[in-house]
Amino acid sequence: MADSLRTPVVPLEAGAGPDNPPCPACGEPLFGWLSTRPGLAGPVSRCESCGLGVVGVPGSPEEALRELGTLGDGSGPRIANRDSYACALGSAGWSGLVPGARYLFTVEAARRLVARRDQVVRRSRWVPGLSLAATWQTLLNSVTFGHNVAIGAVGRGRATPAKKRWQRRIDYLVTVVVAIPALLVALPVEVAGGIFHRGAVVQMRFDVL
Ligand SMILES: [Zn+2]
Structure with missing residues:
Protein backbone atom coordinates (compact mmCIF):
# COMPACT_ATOMS: atom_id res chain seq x y z
CA MET A 1 0.00 0.00 0.00
CA ALA A 2 2.74 2.36 1.00
CA ASP A 3 4.55 1.68 -2.28
CA SER A 4 1.47 2.54 -4.36
CA LEU A 5 1.23 5.92 -2.66
CA ARG A 6 4.79 6.90 -3.40
CA THR A 7 5.20 9.81 -5.78
CA PRO A 8 6.96 8.62 -8.93
CA VAL A 9 10.25 10.43 -9.50
CA VAL A 10 11.26 11.12 -13.10
CA PRO A 11 14.89 12.18 -13.54
CA LEU A 12 15.43 15.42 -15.47
CA GLU A 13 17.59 13.49 -17.94
CA ALA A 14 14.42 11.75 -19.13
CA GLY A 15 13.38 15.07 -20.66
CA ALA A 16 16.51 15.35 -22.83
CA GLY A 17 15.93 15.38 -26.59
CA PRO A 18 16.23 17.56 -29.69
CA ASP A 19 13.74 20.04 -28.25
CA ASN A 20 15.48 20.06 -24.90
CA PRO A 21 19.20 20.63 -25.48
CA PRO A 22 21.58 20.42 -22.52
CA CYS A 23 22.15 23.37 -20.22
CA PRO A 24 25.59 24.91 -20.85
CA ALA A 25 26.17 25.20 -17.09
CA CYS A 26 25.10 21.83 -15.69
CA GLY A 27 24.21 19.57 -18.64
CA GLU A 28 20.60 18.94 -17.61
CA PRO A 29 17.94 19.45 -20.33
CA LEU A 30 16.56 22.93 -20.95
CA PHE A 31 12.80 23.46 -21.06
CA GLY A 32 10.80 26.17 -22.81
CA TRP A 33 9.99 29.21 -20.65
CA LEU A 34 9.04 32.27 -22.76
CA SER A 35 8.22 32.84 -26.41
CA THR A 36 10.23 35.33 -28.46
CA ARG A 37 9.67 38.88 -27.26
CA PRO A 38 10.59 42.30 -28.66
CA GLY A 39 14.28 42.93 -28.11
CA LEU A 40 15.13 39.25 -27.61
CA ALA A 41 16.87 37.15 -30.24
CA GLY A 42 14.63 34.11 -29.73
CA PRO A 43 12.48 32.12 -27.33
CA VAL A 44 13.81 31.70 -23.81
CA SER A 45 14.44 28.33 -22.20
CA ARG A 46 15.47 27.56 -18.65
CA CYS A 47 17.21 24.86 -16.70
CA GLU A 48 15.18 23.28 -13.92
CA SER A 49 18.36 22.23 -12.14
CA CYS A 50 20.69 25.25 -11.94
CA GLY A 51 18.18 27.87 -13.10
CA LEU A 52 20.16 29.23 -16.06
CA GLY A 53 18.04 30.96 -18.69
CA VAL A 54 19.05 30.83 -22.35
CA VAL A 55 17.80 33.15 -25.09
CA GLY A 56 17.71 31.31 -28.42
CA VAL A 57 19.77 28.20 -29.11
CA PRO A 58 22.16 27.39 -26.24
CA GLY A 59 25.86 27.65 -26.93
CA SER A 60 28.84 26.09 -25.25
CA PRO A 61 29.84 26.43 -21.59
CA GLU A 62 32.77 28.55 -22.78
CA GLU A 63 30.40 31.01 -24.44
CA ALA A 64 28.29 31.25 -21.28
CA LEU A 65 31.46 31.78 -19.24
CA ARG A 66 32.54 34.55 -21.59
CA GLU A 67 29.21 36.33 -21.17
CA LEU A 68 29.41 35.92 -17.40
CA GLY A 69 32.82 37.58 -17.56
CA THR A 70 31.39 40.64 -19.30
CA LEU A 71 28.98 41.42 -16.44
CA GLY A 72 29.88 43.84 -13.67
CA ASP A 73 33.29 45.30 -12.99
CA GLY A 74 36.71 43.71 -12.78
CA SER A 75 36.15 42.38 -9.25
CA GLY A 76 33.50 39.86 -10.31
CA PRO A 77 30.26 39.59 -12.23
CA ARG A 78 27.11 41.35 -11.11
CA ILE A 79 24.18 39.28 -12.28
CA ALA A 80 20.47 39.96 -12.70
CA ASN A 81 19.42 36.92 -10.71
CA ARG A 82 17.06 34.63 -12.62
CA ASP A 83 16.37 32.88 -9.33
CA SER A 84 15.08 36.09 -7.75
CA TYR A 85 11.60 36.82 -6.43
CA ALA A 86 11.51 39.63 -9.01
CA CYS A 87 11.92 37.12 -11.84
CA ALA A 88 9.37 34.73 -10.36
CA LEU A 89 6.93 37.61 -9.96
CA GLY A 90 7.54 39.27 -13.31
CA SER A 91 8.17 36.31 -15.64
CA ALA A 92 8.07 37.91 -19.13
CA GLY A 93 8.02 41.32 -17.44
CA TRP A 94 11.20 40.63 -15.48
CA SER A 95 13.60 43.53 -15.92
CA GLY A 96 16.53 41.13 -16.40
CA LEU A 97 15.21 40.36 -19.90
CA VAL A 98 17.22 43.13 -21.55
CA PRO A 99 17.72 43.55 -25.31
CA GLY A 100 20.61 41.45 -26.55
CA ALA A 101 20.65 39.17 -23.48
CA ARG A 102 21.92 35.69 -24.22
CA TYR A 103 22.29 33.97 -20.83
CA LEU A 104 20.29 34.73 -17.69
CA PHE A 105 22.34 33.65 -14.73
CA THR A 106 21.69 32.37 -11.24
CA VAL A 107 24.29 31.99 -8.50
CA GLU A 108 24.10 28.21 -8.93
CA ALA A 109 24.55 28.41 -12.72
CA ALA A 110 27.57 30.69 -12.25
CA ARG A 111 28.96 28.28 -9.64
CA ARG A 112 28.67 25.35 -12.05
CA LEU A 113 30.24 27.31 -14.88
CA VAL A 114 33.28 28.64 -13.00
CA ALA A 115 33.91 25.16 -11.55
CA ARG A 116 34.92 24.22 -15.11
CA ARG A 117 37.91 26.51 -14.80
CA ASP A 118 38.71 25.42 -11.22
CA GLN A 119 37.12 28.39 -9.53
CA VAL A 120 34.69 28.57 -6.63
CA VAL A 121 32.21 31.24 -5.61
CA ARG A 122 33.86 32.98 -2.66
CA ARG A 123 31.01 35.38 -2.08
CA SER A 124 27.62 36.24 -3.53
CA ARG A 125 26.23 39.47 -2.12
CA TRP A 126 22.80 41.02 -2.60
CA VAL A 127 23.03 44.57 -3.98
CA PRO A 128 20.08 46.37 -2.28
CA GLY A 129 19.78 49.58 -4.33
CA LEU A 130 20.08 47.99 -7.75
CA SER A 131 17.86 45.10 -6.66
CA LEU A 132 15.11 47.44 -5.53
CA ALA A 133 15.31 49.31 -8.84
CA ALA A 134 15.16 46.03 -10.78
CA THR A 135 12.11 44.78 -8.87
CA TRP A 136 10.41 48.17 -9.16
CA GLN A 137 11.02 48.16 -12.92
CA THR A 138 9.73 44.59 -13.15
CA LEU A 139 6.44 45.68 -11.56
CA LEU A 140 6.20 48.70 -13.90
CA ASN A 141 6.74 46.42 -16.89
CA SER A 142 3.45 44.72 -16.12
CA VAL A 143 1.56 47.95 -16.85
CA THR A 144 3.52 49.43 -19.76
CA PHE A 145 3.63 48.57 -23.47
CA GLY A 146 7.39 48.87 -23.54
CA HIS A 147 9.95 47.08 -21.37
CA ASN A 148 12.31 48.72 -18.85
CA VAL A 149 11.02 52.17 -19.82
CA ALA A 150 11.90 53.91 -16.53
CA ILE A 151 15.47 52.66 -16.08
CA GLY A 152 16.06 53.21 -19.80
CA ALA A 153 14.89 56.82 -19.52
CA VAL A 154 17.43 57.58 -16.80
CA GLY A 155 20.23 55.73 -18.58
CA ARG A 156 20.48 52.92 -16.00
CA GLY A 157 19.50 50.00 -18.21
CA ARG A 158 18.66 48.77 -21.67
CA ALA A 159 15.04 49.38 -22.64
CA THR A 160 12.70 48.12 -25.34
CA PRO A 161 10.38 51.07 -26.01
CA ALA A 162 6.86 50.51 -27.33
CA LYS A 163 6.58 50.62 -31.13
CA LYS A 164 3.97 53.34 -31.46
CA ARG A 165 4.34 56.91 -30.31
CA TRP A 166 1.02 56.99 -28.45
CA GLN A 167 2.02 53.84 -26.59
CA ARG A 168 5.31 55.43 -25.53
CA GLY A 193 14.74 38.55 -1.56
CA GLY A 194 17.76 39.83 0.31
CA ILE A 195 16.97 37.77 3.41
CA PHE A 196 16.23 34.53 1.56
CA HIS A 197 18.99 34.81 -1.08
CA ARG A 198 16.49 35.54 -3.83
CA GLY A 199 17.52 39.15 -4.44
CA ALA A 200 17.23 40.69 -7.90
CA VAL A 201 20.87 41.72 -8.34
CA VAL A 202 23.79 39.76 -6.93
CA GLN A 203 27.47 40.68 -6.90
CA MET A 204 29.72 37.64 -7.09
CA ARG A 205 33.37 37.03 -6.27
CA PHE A 206 35.32 33.99 -7.40
CA ASP A 207 38.43 32.34 -6.04
CA VAL A 208 40.78 29.89 -7.70
CA LEU A 209 40.75 26.45 -6.03
ZN1 LIG B 1 21.60 24.01 -15.64
Whole structure:
Protein backbone atom coordinates (compact mmCIF):
# COMPACT_ATOMS: atom_id res chain seq x y z
CA MET A 1 0.00 0.00 0.00
CA ALA A 2 2.74 2.36 1.00
CA ASP A 3 4.55 1.68 -2.28
CA SER A 4 1.47 2.54 -4.36
CA LEU A 5 1.23 5.92 -2.66
CA ARG A 6 4.79 6.90 -3.40
CA THR A 7 5.20 9.81 -5.78
CA PRO A 8 6.96 8.62 -8.93
CA VAL A 9 10.25 10.43 -9.50
CA VAL A 10 11.26 11.12 -13.10
CA PRO A 11 14.89 12.18 -13.54
CA LEU A 12 15.43 15.42 -15.47
CA GLU A 13 17.59 13.49 -17.94
CA ALA A 14 14.42 11.75 -19.13
CA GLY A 15 13.38 15.07 -20.66
CA ALA A 16 16.51 15.35 -22.83
CA GLY A 17 15.93 15.38 -26.59
CA PRO A 18 16.23 17.56 -29.69
CA ASP A 19 13.74 20.04 -28.25
CA ASN A 20 15.48 20.06 -24.90
CA PRO A 21 19.20 20.63 -25.48
CA PRO A 22 21.58 20.42 -22.52
CA CYS A 23 22.15 23.37 -20.22
CA PRO A 24 25.59 24.91 -20.85
CA ALA A 25 26.17 25.20 -17.09
CA CYS A 26 25.10 21.83 -15.69
CA GLY A 27 24.21 19.57 -18.64
CA GLU A 28 20.60 18.94 -17.61
CA PRO A 29 17.94 19.45 -20.33
CA LEU A 30 16.56 22.93 -20.95
CA PHE A 31 12.80 23.46 -21.06
CA GLY A 32 10.80 26.17 -22.81
CA TRP A 33 9.99 29.21 -20.65
CA LEU A 34 9.04 32.27 -22.76
CA SER A 35 8.22 32.84 -26.41
CA THR A 36 10.23 35.33 -28.46
CA ARG A 37 9.67 38.88 -27.26
CA PRO A 38 10.59 42.30 -28.66
CA GLY A 39 14.28 42.93 -28.11
CA LEU A 40 15.13 39.25 -27.61
CA ALA A 41 16.87 37.15 -30.24
CA GLY A 42 14.63 34.11 -29.73
CA PRO A 43 12.48 32.12 -27.33
CA VAL A 44 13.81 31.70 -23.81
CA SER A 45 14.44 28.33 -22.20
CA ARG A 46 15.47 27.56 -18.65
CA CYS A 47 17.21 24.86 -16.70
CA GLU A 48 15.18 23.28 -13.92
CA SER A 49 18.36 22.23 -12.14
CA CYS A 50 20.69 25.25 -11.94
CA GLY A 51 18.18 27.87 -13.10
CA LEU A 52 20.16 29.23 -16.06
CA GLY A 53 18.04 30.96 -18.69
CA VAL A 54 19.05 30.83 -22.35
CA VAL A 55 17.80 33.15 -25.09
CA GLY A 56 17.71 31.31 -28.42
CA VAL A 57 19.77 28.20 -29.11
CA PRO A 58 22.16 27.39 -26.24
CA GLY A 59 25.86 27.65 -26.93
CA SER A 60 28.84 26.09 -25.25
CA PRO A 61 29.84 26.43 -21.59
CA GLU A 62 32.77 28.55 -22.78
CA GLU A 63 30.40 31.01 -24.44
CA ALA A 64 28.29 31.25 -21.28
CA LEU A 65 31.46 31.78 -19.24
CA ARG A 66 32.54 34.55 -21.59
CA GLU A 67 29.21 36.33 -21.17
CA LEU A 68 29.41 35.92 -17.40
CA GLY A 69 32.82 37.58 -17.56
CA THR A 70 31.39 40.64 -19.30
CA LEU A 71 28.98 41.42 -16.44
CA GLY A 72 29.88 43.84 -13.67
CA ASP A 73 33.29 45.30 -12.99
CA GLY A 74 36.71 43.71 -12.78
CA SER A 75 36.15 42.38 -9.25
CA GLY A 76 33.50 39.86 -10.31
CA PRO A 77 30.26 39.59 -12.23
CA ARG A 78 27.11 41.35 -11.11
CA ILE A 79 24.18 39.28 -12.28
CA ALA A 80 20.47 39.96 -12.70
CA ASN A 81 19.42 36.92 -10.71
CA ARG A 82 17.06 34.63 -12.62
CA ASP A 83 16.37 32.88 -9.33
CA SER A 84 15.08 36.09 -7.75
CA TYR A 85 11.60 36.82 -6.43
CA ALA A 86 11.51 39.63 -9.01
CA CYS A 87 11.92 37.12 -11.84
CA ALA A 88 9.37 34.73 -10.36
CA LEU A 89 6.93 37.61 -9.96
CA GLY A 90 7.54 39.27 -13.31
CA SER A 91 8.17 36.31 -15.64
CA ALA A 92 8.07 37.91 -19.13
CA GLY A 93 8.02 41.32 -17.44
CA TRP A 94 11.20 40.63 -15.48
CA SER A 95 13.60 43.53 -15.92
CA GLY A 96 16.53 41.13 -16.40
CA LEU A 97 15.21 40.36 -19.90
CA VAL A 98 17.22 43.13 -21.55
CA PRO A 99 17.72 43.55 -25.31
CA GLY A 100 20.61 41.45 -26.55
CA ALA A 101 20.65 39.17 -23.48
CA ARG A 102 21.92 35.69 -24.22
CA TYR A 103 22.29 33.97 -20.83
CA LEU A 104 20.29 34.73 -17.69
CA PHE A 105 22.34 33.65 -14.73
CA THR A 106 21.69 32.37 -11.24
CA VAL A 107 24.29 31.99 -8.50
CA GLU A 108 24.10 28.21 -8.93
CA ALA A 109 24.55 28.41 -12.72
CA ALA A 110 27.57 30.69 -12.25
CA ARG A 111 28.96 28.28 -9.64
CA ARG A 112 28.67 25.35 -12.05
CA LEU A 113 30.24 27.31 -14.88
CA VAL A 114 33.28 28.64 -13.00
CA ALA A 115 33.91 25.16 -11.55
CA ARG A 116 34.92 24.22 -15.11
CA ARG A 117 37.91 26.51 -14.80
CA ASP A 118 38.71 25.42 -11.22
CA GLN A 119 37.12 28.39 -9.53
CA VAL A 120 34.69 28.57 -6.63
CA VAL A 121 32.21 31.24 -5.61
CA ARG A 122 33.86 32.98 -2.66
CA ARG A 123 31.01 35.38 -2.08
CA SER A 124 27.62 36.24 -3.53
CA ARG A 125 26.23 39.47 -2.12
CA TRP A 126 22.80 41.02 -2.60
CA VAL A 127 23.03 44.57 -3.98
CA PRO A 128 20.08 46.37 -2.28
CA GLY A 129 19.78 49.58 -4.33
CA LEU A 130 20.08 47.99 -7.75
CA SER A 131 17.86 45.10 -6.66
CA LEU A 132 15.11 47.44 -5.53
CA ALA A 133 15.31 49.31 -8.84
CA ALA A 134 15.16 46.03 -10.78
CA THR A 135 12.11 44.78 -8.87
CA TRP A 136 10.41 48.17 -9.16
CA GLN A 137 11.02 48.16 -12.92
CA THR A 138 9.73 44.59 -13.15
CA LEU A 139 6.44 45.68 -11.56
CA LEU A 140 6.20 48.70 -13.90
CA ASN A 141 6.74 46.42 -16.89
CA SER A 142 3.45 44.72 -16.12
CA VAL A 143 1.56 47.95 -16.85
CA THR A 144 3.52 49.43 -19.76
CA PHE A 145 3.63 48.57 -23.47
CA GLY A 146 7.39 48.87 -23.54
CA HIS A 147 9.95 47.08 -21.37
CA ASN A 148 12.31 48.72 -18.85
CA VAL A 149 11.02 52.17 -19.82
CA ALA A 150 11.90 53.91 -16.53
CA ILE A 151 15.47 52.66 -16.08
CA GLY A 152 16.06 53.21 -19.80
CA ALA A 153 14.89 56.82 -19.52
CA VAL A 154 17.43 57.58 -16.80
CA GLY A 155 20.23 55.73 -18.58
CA ARG A 156 20.48 52.92 -16.00
CA GLY A 157 19.50 50.00 -18.21
CA ARG A 158 18.66 48.77 -21.67
CA ALA A 159 15.04 49.38 -22.64
CA THR A 160 12.70 48.12 -25.34
CA PRO A 161 10.38 51.07 -26.01
CA ALA A 162 6.86 50.51 -27.33
CA LYS A 163 6.58 50.62 -31.13
CA LYS A 164 3.97 53.34 -31.46
CA ARG A 165 4.34 56.91 -30.31
CA TRP A 166 1.02 56.99 -28.45
CA GLN A 167 2.02 53.84 -26.59
CA ARG A 168 5.31 55.43 -25.53
CA ARG A 169 3.44 58.49 -24.29
CA ILE A 170 1.07 56.35 -22.24
CA ASP A 171 4.04 54.43 -20.87
CA TYR A 172 5.66 57.59 -19.51
CA LEU A 173 2.37 58.73 -18.01
CA VAL A 174 1.63 55.36 -16.42
CA THR A 175 5.18 55.16 -15.07
CA VAL A 176 4.77 58.47 -13.25
CA VAL A 177 1.35 57.52 -11.85
CA VAL A 178 2.33 54.01 -10.71
CA ALA A 179 5.90 54.77 -9.59
CA ILE A 180 5.18 55.22 -5.87
CA PRO A 181 2.68 52.33 -5.47
CA ALA A 182 5.10 50.04 -7.35
CA LEU A 183 7.90 51.10 -5.02
CA LEU A 184 5.78 50.26 -1.98
CA VAL A 185 5.24 46.75 -3.34
CA ALA A 186 8.83 46.31 -4.54
CA LEU A 187 10.32 47.18 -1.16
CA PRO A 188 9.06 44.20 0.88
CA VAL A 189 9.55 41.84 -2.08
CA GLU A 190 13.17 42.87 -2.36
CA VAL A 191 13.84 42.86 1.38
CA ALA A 192 12.54 39.26 1.45
CA GLY A 193 14.74 38.55 -1.56
CA GLY A 194 17.76 39.83 0.31
CA ILE A 195 16.97 37.77 3.41
CA PHE A 196 16.23 34.53 1.56
CA HIS A 197 18.99 34.81 -1.08
CA ARG A 198 16.49 35.54 -3.83
CA GLY A 199 17.52 39.15 -4.44
CA ALA A 200 17.23 40.69 -7.90
CA VAL A 201 20.87 41.72 -8.34
CA VAL A 202 23.79 39.76 -6.93
CA GLN A 203 27.47 40.68 -6.90
CA MET A 204 29.72 37.64 -7.09
CA ARG A 205 33.37 37.03 -6.27
CA PHE A 206 35.32 33.99 -7.40
CA ASP A 207 38.43 32.34 -6.04
CA VAL A 208 40.78 29.89 -7.70
CA LEU A 209 40.75 26.45 -6.03
ZN1 LIG B 1 21.60 24.01 -15.64
